[in-house]
Amino acid sequence: DAPVTALPTKTTQIIAIYGKGGIGKSFTLANLSYMMAQQGKKVLLIGCDPKSDTTSLLFGGRACPTILETSSRKKLAGEDVKIGDVCFKRDGVFAMELGGPEVGRGCGGRGIIHGFELIEKLGFHDWGFDYVLLDFLGDVVCGGFGLPIARDMCQKVIIVGSNDLQSLYVANNVCSAVEYFRKLGGNVGVAGIVINKDDGTGEAQAFADAVGIPVLSSIPA
Template sequence: MLKLAIYGKGGIGKSTMTSHLAAAFASLGKKVIQIGCDPKADSTINLLHGQPLKPVMDYLKEGDEPDHLEDISQIGYGGVLCIETGGPTPGLGCAGRGIIATFNLLEDLELFETYQPDVVLYDVLGDVVCGGFAAPIREGYAEDVLIVTSGEKMALYAANNIYTAVKNFEDRGYAKVKGLILNHRNVINEEEKVAQFAKARHLRIIGDIPRSDTIIQYEDQGMTAIEGDINSEISQRFIALAKELLNEGS
């Protein structure tokens, strides 16, 4: 089973990268779970034709603990099983606790034993890698971390924070950083900046995703570019990345 946690600065495009990767794996015939670990609960929306999924924390806040996986999940494009952790009411609780509560429930419901996925993707909020936000990289969940960045200063700053935090967790048996996904913002000398950052930390740039109007076009329609046009150049980029990750994970 390939288990990946995807981190990066808020607004850098983690959910776009994650949902497109999920769709790419599904297009290759793989059984995929995508778990959105963000209070906004919008990670899976483009796998569900723009329809938001009720997050697990909403059930728990209502005092209605779900008894079945079907209560908290939905099947999206390509058969991807979609789950959103959600979070507490803003200002009234720690968002990270929502992730922990959700993961405890998923264990009780035997998610992985029941669904038996080939690939699990965790889309994790921002550049915070502590408390509940570290839960996806603990032993038994994700095995590898992909950091999404651009060449922008703050994106690289966040990427460095994530890299440092994950490195500090290595001796606990947590996941390791597998590499970077360069999500282009077309800033000056972007490729050189990210390459220099990667080289200094002995990381690979595993994915190179150009800025794409095709992605925007299909996300406006509530879908990934892979569902909209699997033969497009950008869709093929994600499929190539999915193949590479599968080959390395086998």
């Protein structure tokens, strides 16, 4: 439980999902967001990976225009970004992609910070969502990717991992970041881990037991 000392003021549950590239975060989030929407919840899915592939499963393989590229195009044209330019809906799920710079042409973390600043200007906290799901790369340690944990922008973190060293290394990094910021007074907690492509070796389960987090779901290989 988070070390909260006052009554909560937010009704929207903001959950950040972390894991190494290719581990199945987008797969997990597409299914989770769709399931929540089918249960009558108002859900916003935000892709925070520079690859901008979080929402493509929901949109039949098509990528949503990203906030960064739309913002740059509108700025050149002297126009303001409107919510309909960057937020899209399908099967009850609202979806956005922050995007990122081209390879070698900028910092992905800075892109994320700029993207969040823009959606806050658009009134992000007044949209009345039940859940906001954030898809983050976990194997990049720069400050931009740790933003939700460092700035208390989410309440919980869910890790997606599997029974391999790389994904568990990333999972441990995320748990360490959460612990570090909690010592500084942060309120973000780790909700647990989703084991994807579970081959039955039990390594991810052993990791979860060692760091004291629950296994939320185990998806067979």
